[in-house]
Amino acid sequence: MLSLIILFPLFGFLINGLWYAFFQSNEKQRKISSVLSGTIASTMIFLSFLMSLKYFLIIKSLPVDARFIEQNLFQWISIGDFHLPFTLRLDSLSILFCLVISGVGSLIHIYSIGYMSHDKTPGKFFAYLNLFCFAMLVLVLGNSLPVLFLGWEGVGLCSYLLIGYWYADIDKAIAGKKAFIVNRIGDLGFILGMFFLYSLFGTLEFTAIGDAVAQGQILTPERLWMVSAACFLLFVGCTGKSAQIPLYIWLPDAMAGPTPVSALIHAATMVTSGIYLITRLNFLFDYAPDVLHLIAWVGGITAFFAATIAVVQTDIKKVLAYSTVSQLGYMFLACGVGAYGAGVFHVMTHAFFKALLFLGAGSVIHGMHEEQNILKMGGLKKSMPHTFFVFMMGWLAICGVPLFSGFFSKDEILWLTFSSTHGSKALWVIGVITAIMTAFYMSRLFILTFLGESRNHSVRAHESPKSMIIPLYVLAILSVVGGYIGIPHFSWLEHWFEPILGEHSLQPGLNHNLEWILMAVSTLGAAFGMFLAMKFYLKGNTAQKIKSKNEKMHSILTNKWFVDEGFEWAIIKPIKKFSYYLWEAVDVGVIDKIVLGFGRASSWTGNTLRILQSGSVQVYLLVGVIGMVIAMGYLLYGTI
Numbered sequence: 001m002l003s004l005i006i007l008f009p010l011f012g013f014l015i016n017g018l019w020y021a022f023f024q025s026n027e028k029q030r031k032i033s034s035v036l037s038g039t040i041a042s043t044m045i046f047l048s049f050l051m052s053l054k055y056f057l058i059i060k061s062l063p064v065d066a067r068f069i070e071q072n073l074f075q076w077i078s079i080g081d082f083h084l085p086f087t088l089r090l091d092s093l094s095i096l097f098c099l100v101i102s103g104v105g106s107l108i109h110i111y112s113i114g115y116m117s118h119d120k121t122p123g124k125f126f127a128y129l130n131l132f133c134f135a136m137l138v139l140v141l142g143n144s145l146p147v148l149f150l151g152w153e154g155v156g157l158c159s160y161l162l163i164g165y166w167y168a169d170i171d172k173a174i175a176g177k178k179a180f181i182v183n184r185i186g187d188l189g190f191i192l193g194m195f196f197l198y199s200l201f202g203t204l205e206f207t208a209i210g211d212a213v214a215q216g217q218i219l220t221p222e223r224l225w226m227v228s229a230a231c232f233l234l235f236v237g238c239t240g241k242s243a244q245i246p247l248y249i250w251l252p253d254a255m256a257g258p259t260p261v262s263a264l265i266h267a268a269t270m271v272t273s274g275i276y277l278i279t280r281l282n283f284l285f286d287y288a289p290d291v292l293h294l295i296a297w298v299g300g301i302t303a304f305f306a307a308t309i310a311v312v313q314t315d316i317k318k319v320l321a322y323s324t325v326s327q328l329g330y331m332f333l334a335c336g337v338g339a340y341g342a343g344v345f346h347v348m349t350h351a352f353f354k355a356l357l358f359l360g361a362g363s364v365i366h367g368m369h370e371e372q373n374i375l376k377m378g379g380l381k382k383s384m385p386h387t388f389f390v391f392m393m394g395w396l397a398i399c400g401v402p403l404f405s406g407f408f409s410k411d412e413i414l415w416l417t418f419s420s421t422h423g424s425k426a427l428w429v430i431g432v433i434t435a436i437m438t439a440f441y442m443s444r445l446f447i448l449t450f451l452g453e454s455r456n457h458s459v460r461a462h463e464s465p466k467s468m469i470i471p472l473y474v475l476a477i478l479s480v481v482g483g484y485i486g487i488p489h490f491s492w493l494e495h496w497f498e499p500i501l502g503e504h505s506l507q508p509g510l511n512h513n514l515e516w517i518l519m520a521v522s523t524l525g526a527a528f529g530m531f532l533a534m535k536f537y538l539k540g541n542t543a544q545k546i547k548s549k550n551e552k553m554h555s556i557l558t559n560k561w562f563v564d565e566g567f568e569w570a571i572i573k574p575i576k577k578f579s580y581y582l583w584e585a586v587d588v589g590v591i592d593k594i595v596l597g598f599g600r601a602s603s604w605t606g607n608t609l610r611i612l613q614s615g616s617v618q619v620y621l622l623v624g625v626i627g628m629v630i631a632m633g634y635l636l637y638g639t640i
């Protein structure tokens with residue numbers, strides 16, 4: 001029965017995919033399938049959520065040291081002595097990811113029924129959504145790295161299909177291609193990491209690797225070096241899938257896809273794959289402190305770097321895209337200081353409020369007739385009251401306002417960054433500054449979109465349909481209450497993860513009074529960021545004055561620190577030039593000439609021999625006599 005969690009969305013993909021393939025030329029059936037295909041897809045992913053909820057209750061009732069369920073579906077790979085079954089494993093870590101993926105995914109599917117109602121091929125869209133959820137569930141349920149990697153590549157493929165869904169628009173097609181290629185670069189590191197682990201342990205199953213580590217099989221310098229190399233290579237894969245420096249560049253461009261895709265991929269599912277992988281293999285990463293240190297700094301720098309870009313973006317989805325990159329940096333910062341549980345906690349809260357913000361942005365775009373520039377909005381509080389209210393809940397949550405979900409998870413990351421034995425005061429400072437910038441740019445987004453007077457009188461905004469609004473209210477509730485499972489010192493989540501993560505160690509000499517002080521600092525920082533945004537954008541032209549005084553810096557941030565241009569100059573253009581040289585010098589100059597030379601030689605030989613095929617009996621007799629003379633000459637004189 002465990003396999004039903006992944007099979008339900010797979011069934012939805014097959015039903016909608018076959019429906020679309022069968023009726024792709026029937027315009028009437030396409031219109032009918034807008035609601036029907038969305039209902040089928042939503043039902044299937046919701047059934048997956050119900051199965052996940054059922055197994056959550058089952059696992060919760062089991063003893064702490066036996067909280068797992070396995071199902072061996074079939075023997076997948078058998079090569080020599082290597083045998084790998086396709087096994088699913090549900091434990092205290094994977095069940096929470098299943099609940100988030102299927103639960104938030106269900107809300108996004110329902111929302112999409114209204115959002116994609118005018119699309120020409122809704123059956124194909126919902127088939128892709130279901131296939132994506134299937135791949136993501138395989139990723140978190142796999143009991144071995146190859147099964148996880150199957151889901152890992154599956155979500156990469158589906159992200160390409162969904163980001164470039166409107167592929168007739170060349171920019172959207174390029175965005176999908178960019179996401180696919182950049183992720184392949186990271187995936188090469190993942191594959192090499194698997195090779196290292198197999199050479200080290202002779203297995204790729206998580207439980208077998210964990211048992212080997214627990215028995216001390218890696219406690220030699222040579223083996224520890226290989227563990228560090230494997231962990232580093234796996235982290236390279238994570239930087240691609242979870243959009244960290246330097247492979248984050250695909251995610252902002254991925255906003256070209258439909259908004260529900262942004263909510264599904266960039267809030268609750270694919271981009272959190274790297275966090276899941278590191279947390280799943282935490283027992284290995286603990287033996288690679290240098291790699292953990294690298295992860296922490298990459299996460300911290302990514303969080304800060306992306307926040308600086310989000311401060312000046314004017315596309316509502318691009319602001320949320322860079323916000324996602326920044327929040328993912330927070331999660332990696334947590335994992336890098338050994339606070340894996342805090343990282344997963346932020347995965348959950350981020351799934352709630354960021355899915356809410358993306359879908360809220362989709363509601364705004366829908367109500368503004370596809371307008372995405374926040375400088376052309378304003379005053380939407382009056383015309384879109386429901387969207388305004390739910391978006392406000394997401395805004396308060398991501399800003400870290402006390403009692404909202406984002407406050408609890410972000411504060412725990414900052415506290416553990418400061419207090420953990422693997423932590424760093426410098427990283428804590430970076431985290432606090434990033435929190436201030438987050439409050440600033442999200443408040444800027446909220447003010448320019450909903451408050452003040454309308455700056456676009458040519459568009460008459462309207463509220464979205466109920467199929468879009470109801471999921472937003474559910475996510476708004478989760479954005480408010482979702483953090484209470486991780487309240488410090490009363491954390492249910494901390495005890496839930498004990499079988500997977502164990503206990504977290506703090507620096508000696510620290511007390512909880514310091515924790516309250518640091519919590520106050522981060523809260524005041526968030527309040528300061530919100531205050532600055534209100535001062536700059538709510539009244540007057542303060543923001544415009546600051547922009548005019550800092551034109552160069554504003555230009556740098558608007559152009560995203562020219563990172564894409566740097567990649568173009570340093571990597572893409574040299575590769576293109578070298579590829580052109582190989583094509584011109586080697587392919588055309590050598591290989592083509594050799595192949596064409598054989599062709600010309602064959603053609604010349606055939607044309608020459610064709611002269612003998614004249615149809616004249618006399619010529620054939622002459623050739624036969626000449627052949628006999630040559631043969632007799634060889635027999636008479638060749639043996640001498």
